[in-house]
Each structure stands twice: as C-alpha cells, then as structure tokens.
Amino acid sequence: MTRTSQVVVIGGGQSGLAAGYHLRRLGVDFVILDAQTTAGGAWQRTWDSLHLFSPAAYSSLPGRLMPPQAGATYPDAQHVVEYLADYEKRYELPLERPVRVLGVHRDGPFLRVETDSGTWRTRAVISATGTWWRPFLPAIRGRDVFGGRQLHTAEYRSPQDFAGQRVIVVGGGNSGAQIAADLAHDTELTWSTQRPPRFLADDIDGRALFDAATARRRALDAGRTDTGGVASLGDIVAVAPVREARDRGLLKASPMFTRLVPGGVEWADGTRAEADAIIWCTGFRPALSHLSPLQLRGPRGHIATLGTRAADEPRLHLLGYGDWTGPASATLIGVGRPAREAAREIADLLQ
Template sequence: MHTEQHLVDVAVIGGGQAGLAAGYFLRRAKADFVILDDHDRPGGAWPQYWDSLRLFSPAAHSMLPGWWMPEEEGQEYPSASHVSWYLGEYERRYDLPVHRPVRVRRVERADDRLRLVTGGDTWLARRVISATGTWRAPYTPDIPGRDVFEGEQLHTVEYRRPDEFAGRRVVVVGGGNSAAQILAELSSVARTTWATPRPPRFLPDDIDGRALFAIATGAQKAAAQGGPEPSSIGDLGDIVVVPSVREARERGALKAEPMFDHLTRTGVAWADGSTQDCDVILWCTGFRPVLDHLAPLVTGDRWGRVEVEGTRVVAEPRLHLLGYGDWTGPTSATLIGAARTAKATVAQITRDLEGGVPAARR
C-alpha cells in the first residue's frame, strides 16, 4: 500500500462538532490545517445516537460558529438526525478539509513536530487538536455479579429504539439525561425499573439548554473576574425536562429506586435483601474521554482526564483538547459551547505559531 507523509501546521483529530468548530476558526485564520475523522460519514457520533434523542435547546440556541442551525420542521428541540444533517452541511458550507475515514492510531513526538500515525498516511503537525469526544469509551461501573447475570447487558451506545424491548423487564441504571430520556420511552412498552446512585434531580420545567448555557457563561465570567461564584447548574438539578420526560413523569413512570448492591443470576439485589428479576440491564452510566491515541504523550487519571491549562495539555504544550467536558472548557461538549473554546484555542495556536513552538515539559 502506497502511503505518504504530509506536513501541516495544525492537525485536528475528530470531525464532530468540536473539530468542526476548530476548523471554522482555523479557516478564518488562514491556517494550513487538516481534519482527520474516523467515521465514514459526517456528523461525528450523532448518527449513532438513539432514534428519539432530542437536544435540550431549540435550533437557534444549538449552532456552531458562523451558521445558525435551521429549525427542524415540527420539532421544538432538534433530533439527532437533524444535528447529523446540520454538521454535514456545515463542513461543506465552509469547505473544511476533512479526510475520512482516517483513524489516528497514535500521536508521538517527532523533533519540532508531532507525528500522527494512521493506518495509511502519516501527518506531521506543529500543533495538534484532539477532538475525539467520548462516545467510543462507554463506562460501566464494576458492580459485583456482572459476570453472573444471565440476562442481557447493554450500554447507552447500544440502545436504538424501544420496540426492541417490548414486554421485557428492563432495569435502567443512571441518574442523568440519557437515562431519563430512554426510560421515558421504554416505560411505555416494557416493565421498567430505574436505579440511580442518588435521587434524580429534575430541573424546573422552564429550564432548558438556553438557561444552562447562560448559567455556565455567568460562572465563567465570575471566575475570570475573581468575583463570587454564582449559582451553578448543579444547584438547580441534573435532568432537563424535555417533552418526553415530562409526559413520562406525568404518568408516574419516573419513580427511581436506590442503586442496587450487586447482580444475581436472574436480576439485581439491594443491600437490604430485596431483589428484582429482569431480562435486560441498560447501563446509562456515562463515558470516558477517548484519548488512547495520545498514550505516547500523556497519561490520564482514573477518569481518563489529563492535566490541562485551558485546552492546552500541560505535559505537551503543542497538544490541545477540545470538547471532552467542562474540564476542557465550560459547556465545551455542547454545540453552542464548542465555539467558545475552539475560538480561544485557535487564537492561542495562532499566536504560538507566529512566535515559536514552546518546548514540551518532560
């Protein structure tokens, strides 16, 4: 197989929302850059989400920089398929240099550049932005008995639609938005039990992504100015009451049980001795950042996170992380929040490239 070596100023790993936001600002800065995406079509992880997933904000508050997301006909909150379409149109609109499918296997130091090793061509970049998200790294807690349970165990990444569970006994595990949205529709066709590590906290019905972003913005400004910390999103609750969740709550389908202690051969069991038989356990228990390709450069903590200053990796200042969660920038894992951290990151990279490459801290 013929392979080539390419030299660029900036290589972006990941063509989802964070990678595209970075591409927008790199294009505006007239940078020499490339976006390497391991999916075979546009949209990042959005085409892989469950069918009924809805954003927490209307289209007008869910856009990437430069182009407002068009409304989806008949929907107040856009669907995952609409977001996928929007991201594909976005990269075409701004003629972003996305190469796919290209899986970056590892990033390693190569003198004054970083080398991106793929299954084919090699890329040498003065700066690397990793924006691979979390979808490929589902997390399941190490609950005793997981190897004993004889039923089916799935994670959020494997869930698509409720009709596959019709008439079955399903335990949904997790206290976040994914668990609540999936439980809401499953409860109409299956016998469901909801297990959460703490009582679920629903946000007020009039709070959606618009208010959440405003709260996060206020907290960021207060921190930057050294003022008192305002109320945080966590003070209000965890779960956004989108229409499907509201409907399920009104019919009494969102009653949560405490987290069970262990799994049995036929179901789950609590510390007080009570049990619940089930056919399926659906783990809506979150994700870890996908950073395995950065192993030659950095080591993550037990949550998979690495130390950063802003988005710049402390151990390798030529490397930036975008969109993995609040630890890489407030609301950076959201569509509208991706723009802020991408803009600041590209500005920093542009200054660095004009003034020289800082040495890595070994």
C-alpha cells in the same frame, strides 16, 4: 508515506468542525482526520427518540445558524447530522475519512500523528474526539453472572427492541431519564439511580444551562465564589417525553442495587428484581488513548489544561471534552468560544 500540515485536528464531529471554522478564518493550514465514514460525529449513533435540549437557533456552531426543523421546537439527532454535513461542505473543511488515529508522538519540533492510513507531521494538534466512543460501566458485583442482556447508552436505539420485557435502566442523569421515559410505556421498567432524581424546572432548557455553565467559569476565573453551574439547577432536563412519563407516575426511581444475580438484581436488604435486560446509562469518559504516547494524563485520567492547551505540551489543544476544556464545550453552542481560543493560540504559536 508522511504528509505534513501545520495543524492536525483529530475528530470530525461538532468540536472538530468548530475548530476547522476558526482555523480557516485565520488562514492556518490544517486537516481534520475523522474515524467515521460519514459526517455527523456521535450524533449518528444516538437512540431514535433523542432530541436536543435547545431550539435550533441556540444549538449552532460558529458562523452558521442551525435551521429549524419542521414541526419540532427541539430538533432530533438526524437533523443535527444533516446540519453538520452541510456545515463541513459550506466551509469546505478539509476532512479525511475514515482515518483512525493510532497515536500522537513528539518528534523534535513537530508532533507525529500515526494513523491507519499513514503518518502526518504537524506543528500542532487539536484533539476533538469527544467521549461517546468510551462508554463507562461501573464496577459492580455479579456483572459476569447476570444471564440477560446488558448494554450501554451508546448501544440503545429503540423501545421496540425491549417490548414486553423486564428492563432495568441505571442512571439518574439525562440519558437515564430519557431512556427510562422511552421504555416506560411498553416494558416492565425499573429505574435505578444512585440518589433521588433531581429534575430541573420545566421551563429550563439548554439555553439556561449554557448560561449557567458560562457564569460559573467566569466566576471561577475571576476568583469569585463557585456558583455551582448546571449542577446547582438539577441533573435532568425535563424534556417533553420525560415530563409526560413523570407526570403520569411512570418514572419512579429505585435506589441503586448492590449486585447482579443470574436472573436480575439484588438490593442490600435482599430484595430482588428480575430482569431480561439492563441498560447502563452511566456516562462516558474522554476518548484520549491516541494521546497516550505523550504521557500527559494525570491520576484521574484527565490531561491538565490551561484553557484548551495541554499544560505540559503547548502544541496540543483539547476541545469538547467538558467544562475542563471550556464551559459547556461538549455542546453545540458551547464549543464555539473555546474553539476560537484554541485556533488563536495555535496561530500565535505558528508565527
């Protein structure tokens, strides 16, 4: 069976919901297809201790402030899940789940969206699948010989799973620092980073990061000197657990090792560290396999965009994958503006 909608939004997390909000305000017919069984997007899958970088009021989608969480300046992931579930109900967004999109194809004046539960014909597609579903693991010698447990950020849940073990956390970004801080008290921890960790000033949170990302995009758009954006401030937001572990001397980073061995890891000088588990906090890549039939991806895997619109397919918009689809667009507060721009462009296309 083939169904029709003016716009198909792929992904029911924060970016898909923001797109739906603006499409509804413009009176556009749309549907949101979500592969998950319940509301909340990737926030349902995070580790237990994860909290936002910003207060609730600065972590909101368009039209609806996130309510504060009792007893917490920075809300936890479950609070975000509850907020997103309320958001989609409040605006009566037309979600269908679980629906997994298999591929988007050109079909004359339409795009054809093939799913595991049927086909959709549409005039435009917004891809809002994010990155969480595509963890990145670096190529490193010995990955197949290490005898312990290996997992990615996306699979980590709680320090109780590793109590008393020798654990190596790899990665000098926010997830690496937060998970290392989580494990620093009850494990024999080695924190391995590509370069010395760069902590942001203790008083900087997500509000300042959003402002920095926005200022950088405006400067680039105006042809001015690149401000450096968030990267110019540092790599790690010093949230409370990270500050505590750092100040107690529990977050001491080691250089990146060169290979894995059966019982652990080895550095270039032959030094070794034994390990029961390695947690790879090495980031994510955009989850774009459903767009492969359109043959739009460049040599680095990104699709060239003009704003949120695919440069070589004007019926396709990409939302929430990072700064290349809008400044801070992978954040709750940052996705609102590019979502509005995408919805407006699509409304104009449909006229």
